[in-house]
Amino acid sequence: MNEAAAVDQYGVVGHPVAHSWSPFIHGMFAKSTAQNVAYRLFDVPPEHFRRDILQLFADGIRGLNVTLPHKQAAAELVNDLTPRAARAQAVNTIAFFEDTALLGDNTDGAGLTADLERNLNLELADLRVLVLGAGGAVRGVLGPLLERELGQLTIANRTADKALRLAAEFADMGRVSGCGFGELSGPAYDLVINATSAGLHGEMPLLPAGIVGATTQCYDMSYGRGDTPFTRWAKSHNAARASKGWGMLVEQAAESFLLWRGIRPNTRAVLDALAEHA
Numbered sequence: 634m635n636e637a638a639a640v641d642q643y644g645v646v647g648h649p650v651a652h653s654w655s656p657f658i659h660g661m662f663a664k665s666t667a668q669n670v671a672y673r674l675f676d677v678p679p680e681h682f683r684r685d686i687l688q689l690f691a692d693g694i695r696g697l698n699v700t701l702p703h704k705q706a707a708a709e710l711v712n713d714l715t716p717r718a719a720r721a722q723a724v725n726t727i728a729f730f731e732d733t734a735l736l737g738d739n740t741d742g743a744g745l746t747a748d749l750e751r752n753l754n755l756e757l758a759d760l761r762v763l764v765l766g767a768g769g770a771v772r773g774v775l776g777p778l779l780e781r782e783l784g785q786l787t788i789a790n791r792t793a794d795k796a797l798r799l800a801a802e803f804a805d806m807g808r809v810s811g812c813g814f815g816e817l818s819g820p821a822y823d824l825v826i827n828a829t830s831a832g833l834h835g836e837m838p839l840l841p842a843g844i845v846g847a848t849t850q851c852y853d854m855s856y857g858r859g860d861t862p863f864t865r866w867a868k869s870h871n872a873a874r875a876s877k878g879w880g881m882l883v884e885q886a887a888e889s890f891l892l893w894r895g896i897r898p899n900t901r902a903v904l905d906a907l908a909e910h911a
């Protein structure tokens with residue numbers, strides 16, 4: 634048999650996507666679980682998303698991760714959605730199955746809560762939580778966060794309307810409200826999660842100081858070497874802790890791998906390997 638043909642193909646589609654660590658992470662998962670898979674990067678601009686993704690699956694790719702700015706477009710493209718992806722109306726994982734054709738899932742929320750609870754030992758129940766941003770990533774994490782019986786969840790976004798609409802969409806799950814950054818005020822939140830993409834451009838949303846205090850846990854979904862603009866800001870406001878999104882990245886990837894291969898890889902070795910780059 635042709636050995637190359639026996640390798641199942643996967644990848645991540647985004648724009649931009651060159652910075653992605655997903656090939657490294659899935660490479661380690663494949664090795665540790667002895668799965669014969671290959672994982673590549675696909676930079677696809679929004680105007681070609683539908684055409685290029687359908688072509689990749691027609692060419693035999695078994696699954697894709699989907700990153701910004703395509704998560705909502707992916708939810709519209711697939712044939713079927715898992716319940717959590719249907720709730721989010723955003724997809725970060727597509728799997729090809731014979732019976733469902735293209736199945737869309739969203740593992741961002743499971744990835745974030747696994748990192749907060751298991752890796753960072755946070756108990757989420759009753760916390761006052763502020764989420765910054767209202768894009769595809771936020772859509773994915775709102776459901777799993779609200780399932781934790783938070784004390785309160787506020788969504789704040791540069792475009793306030795989007796935050797208000799998201800809050801209304803998830804109001805059946807708990808106490809959730811939306812606003813613009815300028816309407817935020819103290820007392821300090823227990824947990825502030827940055828889910829804006831401002832950091833990708835070295836920027837930091839303009840935020841009132843009173844929202845962060847000495848007991849506030851700050852979490853940036855962005856990741857990179859050294860401080861991000863958000864973790865730098867959090868530290869300058871004496872937050873109790875400022876974490877980056879490496880753990881979420883690894884845990885959401887493990888959930889995708891589980892959907893594709895039926896096995897959830899142990900994430901510890903990958904977390905340790907990435908810590909050397911962080």
Ligand SMILES: NC(=O)c1ccc[n+]([C@@H]2O[C@H](COP(=O)([O-])OP(=O)(O)OC[C@H]3O[C@@H](n4cnc5c(N)ncnc54)[C@H](OP(=O)(O)O)[C@@H]3O)[C@@H](O)[C@H]2O)c1
Nearest residue numbers: 701766767768769770791792828829830831854878881882
């Ligand atoms: N660690 C992980 O596993 C993980 C998983 C998912 C996402 N992420 C990260 O989370 C971030 C958001 O991803 P996404 O998929 O939600 O992106 P997205 O759908 O493109 O949404 C981007 C969000 O960022 C806001 N924004 C962009 N530039 C801004 C600026 N200069 N100032 C203030 N707000 C700004 C946008 O506000 P408007 O609505 O006003 O445009 C929007 O709310 C990215 O950095 C991504 O890498 C990490």
